[in-house]
Amino acid sequence: xxxxxxxxxxxxxxxxxTWVRPVVKALRQELGxxxxxxRISVVLSPCSNASGKEAAIALSFPEVDRVQGAEHFWQFLLxxxxxxxxxxxxxxxxxxxxxxxxxPVIIGKKLGYRTVVYAEWExxxxxxxxxxxxxxxxxxxxxxxxxxxxxxxxxxxxxxxxEESLDANSPLPITPSxxxxxxxxxxxxxxxxxxxxxxxxAIAEYVHAKRPxxxxxxxxxxxxxxxxxxxxxxxxxxxxxxxxxFGGASLIIPEDAKGKALxxxxxxxxxxxxxxxxxxxxxxxxxxxxxxxxxxTAELGALGVPMIVLxxxxxxxAMRSWDGLPGLLANLPVVGTLCAKVIxxxxxxFVRHKGLLAWPNIWAQEEIVPEIMGxxxxxxxxxxxxxxxxxxxxxxxxxxKLRNIRGKSGAAQKIATLVREEIxxx
Numbered sequence: 001x002x003x004x005x006x007x008x009x010x011x012x013x014x015x016x017x018t019w020v021r022p023v024v025k026a027l028r029q030e031l032g033x034x035x036x037x038x039r040i041s042v043v044l045s046p047c048s049n050a051s052g053k054e055a056a057i058a059l060s061f062p063e064v065d066r067v068q069g070a071e072h073f074w075q076f077l078l079x080x081x082x083x084x085x086x087x088x089x090x091x092x093x094x095x096x097x098x099x100x101x102x103x104p105v106i107i108g109k110k111l112g113y114r115t116v117v118y119a120e121w122e123x124x125x126x127x128x129x130x131x132x133x134x135x136x137x138x139x140x141x142x143x144x145x146x147x148x149x150x151x152x153x154x155x156x157x158x159x160x161x162x163e164e165s166l167d168a169n170s171p172l173p174i175t176p177s178x179x180x181x182x183x184x185x186x187x188x189x190x191x192x193x194x195x196x197x198x199x200x201x202a203i204a205e206y207v208h209a210k211r212p213x214x215x216x217x218x219x220x221x222x223x224x225x226x227x228x229x230x231x232x233x234x235x236x237x238x239x240x241x242x243x244x245x246f247g248g249a250s251l252i253i254p255e256d257a258k259g260k261a262l263x264x265x266x267x268x269x270x271x272x273x274x275x276x277x278x279x280x281x282x283x284x285x286x287x288x289x290x291x292x293x294x295x296x297t298a299e300l301g302a303l304g305v306p307m308i309v310l311x312x313x314x315x316x317x318a319m320r321s322w323d324g325l326p327g328l329l330a331n332l333p334v335v336g337t338l339c340a341k342v343i344x345x346x347x348x349x350f351v352r353h354k355g356l357l358a359w360p361n362i363w364a365q366e367e368i369v370p371e372i373m374g375x376x377x378x379x380x381x382x383x384x385x386x387x388x389x390x391x392x393x394x395x396x397x398x399x400x401k402l403r404n405i406r407g408k409s410g411a412a413q414k415i416a417t418l419v420r421e422e423i424x425x426x
Contacts, residue, residue: 001031004423005092006040007113011070012047013188013223014295015098016054017278019118019157022412023097024063030416031423035065041086043107044070045077045099049189049294051223077103080110091426093419097157101125114422118157118415121362126150130422133415154414156406158302180214180389182207183282183289183305184271185296186232188221192292195312197232198241199376200290201249205267206382211389217272217286218263219279226251226261226273233263244378287395288388290381293357297369301360302406306398308384309358311373360402368401 006027010020024040031038042058044050047070055069068076072083092113096104101117101124108115108128116131117123119139123132126147133154134140140151184204186196204216220229230251235241241248247266254261261273274282280303283289289300289307300307356362357371372381388394 001037001423002091002426003036003089004031004038004426005089005113006031006038006419007092007094007107007111008040008042008064009045009094009096009103009107010042010058010098011045011054012049012098012295013051013054013057013221014049014298016044016058017222018295018299019097020058021061022157023095023118023415024061026412026416027095027419028063030413030420039065039089041065042067043073043076043082044068045073045103046070047099051188051221053223057222077106080107091423093422095415095419101129105129114425116415116418116422118154118411120157123151131418133411133418135411152414152418154418155409155411156302157411157415158298159406159409159411180211181286182214182216182385183286183291184216184218185289185291185300186218187292187294187296188224190232192294193224193229193232194238194240195243196292196310197229198238198244198246199310199312199378199381201233201263201265201269201271202244202246202378203290203381203385204271205246205265205269206378207385207389208269209267210382210386214389215272216269217274217282219274219282220277222277226253226275229273230263233265246378287392288385290385295359297357298359301358301363301369301402304399304403304406306388306395306402307358307369308381309369309371310376310381311357311371312376313374360405364401364405368405369398 008020008024010016020042027040040063042064044054044058050070055067058064059067066086068082076082088111092111094104094108094113094115096115096117104115104117105125105128114130116133117129118133120135121139123134123139123143126143130150132151134151135154135156137153140148143151182204184200186200187193208214218229220226231237233249235248249263249265252262252264263271263273283300283305284303286305289305291297291300291307291309293309293311297307297309356365356367357373358369360369361367361371370384
């Protein structure tokens with residue numbers, strides 16, 4: 001094989017952990033581990049959901065040779081030069097795994113590389129992209145026939161990441177057979193955590209008081225640390241907690257290194273904090289999860305885990321985790337709060353008209369998993385959780401529907417095959 005560069009374009013934490021990870025592994029299996037022949041680079045573009053740790057996560061993948069963080073992206077897009085002035089081989093393939101699909105078009109032209117785009121729901125720039133790997137045939141339904149040869153159904157990368165993790169035999173939490181494990185996924189960014197942490201913990205207290213056999217766990221996002229999470233459960237540090245009549249919680253870190261950190265609420269409920277990532281083995285054991293909108297819903301959907309999706313609107317200016325221009329406006333100094341209120345008010349009006357926030361519901365074009373939006377109160381959601389737990393056939397029905405709407409697995413290897421085919425065209 002001739003010397004080639006593989007350039008992965010990605011952006012947010014979800015894309016890096018669930019798309020980039022399996023693809024770079026498949027690329028190494030397909031192209032070999034000789035870095036003098038095939039070099040893999042990752043360039044990140046800005047994302048309003050990013051934490052700043054995405055570059056470090058990507059660099060931790062053994063298959064990756066070099067990574068550039070999102071802060072240097074625009075310089076690279078405009079001038080074709082990285083911050084560290086990387087050298088580029090004369091032949092290469094750009095693999096798009098998150099961001100804006102115009103990016104591989106522009107960068108591909110600058111470097112003279114072929115382009116492969118993974119498209120979940122929509123494929124753009126058909127005349128300038130060389131190949132598309134799509135999740136389902138429906139993605140290509142509206143594509144002009146003259147571009148049909150560029151499209152290959154590869155399946156679901158999210159499912160790939162989940163299955164890979166489940167096959168890894170990572171250690172599982174020990175729970176008694178009669179215990180009902182409920183996952184709490186309040187998000188990873190401050191905008192969501194401020195409301196999500198006190199709300200989900202208050203729901204947990206309500207459910208546990210009426211059903212003591214329930215246990216609760218929070219799988220931490222890879223970009224979140226224990227102290228930051230705990231600060232949103234502290235009434236002294238997070239005034240929004242009062243909105244949900246939540247009494248607060250304190251962080252407990254055991255002296256035993258093998259023990260799990262806990263959040264202990266004012267009512268005495270303990271919630272386990274799970275730091276291993278990805279947490280698919282843990283989530284697959286949950287009978288139901290309470291989650292915010294976003295990538296969490298896609299991951300749970302890929303695992304077939306029932307969920308209730310929460311979008312509390314007690315503070316309209318709190319939600320600032322939007323992509324693109326809305327995210328930039330909502331996070332501007334001085335006027336950001338006003339912009340956030342206007343954007344969220346407009347968004348809520350649109351959603352109330354259109355519906356469907358969670359990814360599984362968007363995929364199915366119907367509400368498979370409940371979406372609770374508005375001035376959400378813990379008792380309201382708690383009663384819904386209790387109803388599901390006392391009527392397990394409802395959870396079984398939700399699991400079956402979630403499994404039916406996902407794409408096929410094996411996507412990473414099929415994308416690697418597309419890359420190999422493009423390399424062979426040089």
